[in-house]
Amino acid sequence: MIRMEHLDIVLPGFCVRDVNLDVADGEFFALIGPTGSGKSLVLESVAGLVPQARGRITVAGRDVTALPPERRGVGIVYQDNALFPHLSVMENITYGLRYHRLAGDEAARRVEWLVDVLGLSRIRERGVCNLSGGEQQRVSLARALAVNPPVLLLDEPLSALDPNFREEIRALLKTLHAELGTTFFMVTHDFAEALFLAERVGVLRDGALEQVGPVRDVFCRPRTPFVAEFVGMKNVFEAHFAPGEAVFHGLRCPLPHPVADGCGHVALRPEDLVLSRDGGIPDHYVRYEGNVRTVCDLGFVYEVAVRCGSADFRALMDRRSLMESDIRSGDAVSVGFSAGAVHAF
Template sequence: MIRLTDLTIRFPGFTLDHISLHVRRGEFFALMGSTGSGKTLVLESVAGLTKPSGGTVRVGGRDVTRLPPEERNVSLVYQDHALFPHLTVLQNVMYGQRYHGIAKEEGRRQARELLDTLGLSRLENRRPEHLSGGEKQRTALARALACGPDVILLDEPLSSLDPQFRGELRRTLKHVHETTGTTFLMVTHDFADAMILAERGAVIKDGRLHQQDTVANIFRRPATPFTASFVGMTNVFPARYAQGCCTFAGHAFEGLPELPAWQTGFAALRPEDVFVGSAGDFPEGWRILRGTVERVEREGFTWTAVVHCGDQTLTALVDRHMVLSRGLESGSTVTLGFAGEHLHHMPEND
């Protein structure tokens, strides 16, 4: 449905560098990256709001690279909603239909169906100032859908919402995608949103794509150290590979499954795949490291132990019982364990 080929956009101090991306018809695709990575530029190039310096943009098989926004049949939903403050919810939703040849009464019927689907029927006569953040975002989504677009573009749709509304809107987006079959391209800095909503995705940094794959593969098998860090695989170490052995964090591990052919690269572990205990606590065949606790951190109901091992630092998720019952604290000597199949390897060049 969307195919970008060598898309390049140049601004002073920043270049979107030869982006090639394919979003299939009817899928929910997430483009992930930090602030300033270029992900919104990609979105705006598909919408026709930013002119490329090179490359092509195709939507539904048509080359739309030089077409104005109104001829592309795509709808863009910004994170700040961009609702007209003087119009009601229903009027906002119907606003764009006049430019797509939809008769007023038919448009009103379609708009009310969308309001019903999105749980907004009782609010159709309210103005945006009297809506919550989640209600505003759902109104903006209804307006985007009301014109019957081939593609919905979402710019950080959940970032401005309070936590209690995020889950509600995630469920709404998933329901709308499943029931309409519309193609969605979402940009986000939050990998959790991508995990819940998208089948496939890509990671962008400094105007360059680092990986394009299923979201599950990006999560479990990141292609670069940056992607690993972005998806929460925070234990990334320089590693050496020789004679069936992988050496990192001052420890050498033999007999690991699927060791790569390269001599130097990176080994990585997710914090939830590293466990703290005693040597006898781990299943047979697990790999063991020993180290000293640097600090124990708490974030909400989650605890992490940061442990010095050799010349590196590992982070492990720990439960409250472990912290309190074993006196886990700075300076404690601990044993860490992990299953060999959870160790992920990446080449040196990223």
Template sequence: MTITAPEARTADLASTGVSIEIRDVVKRYKSTTAVDNVSLTVQPGEFLTLLGSSGSGKSTLLNIVAGFIEADAGTIEVGGRDLTKVPPYRRDLGMVFQHYALFPHMSVWDNVAFPLRRRKCSRAEVTARVQRALDVVELGHLAKRRPNQLSGGQQQRVALARAIVFQPQALLMDEPLGALDKRLREQLQLEIKRLHRELGTTFVFVTHDQEEALAMSDRIAVLRDGGVVQVGTPVELYERPSTRYTAEFLGESNIFTGRCDGPVFVDDASGASFAVAERTAGTALVVRPEHVRLTDSRTLPPEQHNAVDGVVSEVVYLGSGLRVEVTLPDGRTLITRTEARGDLAPTPGLAVTAHWHPEHTLVVEDDVTD
């Protein structure tokens, strides 16, 4: 048996990624603005994720790029070509949906071959390209089966093969893993990352799952109410969110609202002062749970650390660590993540001091209305 190297399998499918320019795009439905004057650049060969909650406009924006929805204003350029008025079937873009959209009466082979036959490719070219695409997603041995004979993950891999088989300029994916269970979703995340790396094609991926976005993306665009809140790498958005909304949407955060007064942040609720590493204007202080440490209330924390006293109210075992909730004197909850076998064994009712270094204290704009 001959084993084909991944590089060889994808050589004829690989394409040079193209840029996507979204300029001043607006989409309204009666009194609702689904996409609100969005401008966004996707770099050639980049994996960009549109991340947001339901109703944020991420899927609408993706479908405008694909051509399935017509924008009320703005332009879409792919590879320098204006596609704003070009119908979907002439945009040369691959599309993968959440619910697979496979033809149930066709075999896996025929599903993947469909885009090539619509383009009137020769029989020899169809055979060669379909085989290569199925090899890339590791489903060549199931080519004769029909969709109802496959698992959910296998069906989604067929959908991926069908989307790449005609060598699209870019691949658009609208929550393609949303219907899968957690373990299978994580497996396909790795496969999609591998596919992106091997093909070099520009990927635009839509999800509401923050962990999925952080794990897969080169950059993430966070959307809210039809607009872009912040764009950056996963590390930038997690470590340096510009607003409270981004901080809370991407991972858990401890939030204190108040004001900066020189090198300290003053908490409105308690009047406590917290040292900040950078003097930044803003009305919300963000501390990630993994940066918070706990000590017995009788033990003084390091002198330079910010500190608050409280009582442990909840402890959740996560295998690799503990998620601990600490109730502060004013009733607010502070969250920590700590090692399961640390020096302190937190239990509900234990009086503790939660503390963190000023370099982990980030001041941002409070754009969330409680």
């Protein structure tokens, strides 16, 4: 449905370099990466709002590289909604219909369905300036989808919302995608959003794609240290691979799968680590001895940093587990994990 070939975008002090990407018809695809990585530039290039220095973009098999935004057949939703403040909810939703060739009955049915499924019936005649953030985002979604675009572009659609509204809109996006079968292309810096919504993801770093694949594959099998850390594998170590094991920071670790001898990295998710003050680590686990360096309150969980040899491990513990184990800074502890949790690359 969307194809980008050798896409370059050049701005003063920054460029997107040689992006090649295919998004399938009806797919929910997320382009993820840290703030400033170029995600929104790629999305706006697809929309025709940012010119590319090189490359080709096709939408639904049609070359749109040189077409203006209104002729590309895409809808777009921004994080700040970009609604027309002088128009009512319904006037915003139906605004784009004057520029698209939809039969009157078909357009009316589609608008009414969107108003119903997005819960906008009771506020349809209100001005948009007095709506909550979640209501404004629902109006923005209805406006973008009213013209029946083959592609919906979503630019950080949840980042400006408070947690309650974020959950609400996230669920609505899931429902809309399932009901409509429209191709969704979202950019976000939040991997949790992509994990919940997307089927595949691309990871962008400093304007270049680092990895593209099914979301669970990228989550569990990152290909680079940057991707590993971005998706939450906070324990990433340079390692030397020998038959059946990895050696890092003087520690030896069995590998769950054969890896070619040489140098690379091993990574572990912090939630896969078990800490114990009394040696209570399962016998079949890999086990190291160390000392707690810090215990950091992250809100719902605690991050515990443990030094084993010259390696610094980070583990996550919920409040109850931390209180029951009574682990504190300076304590001698055992660090354990299943060999199957080790990712080597």
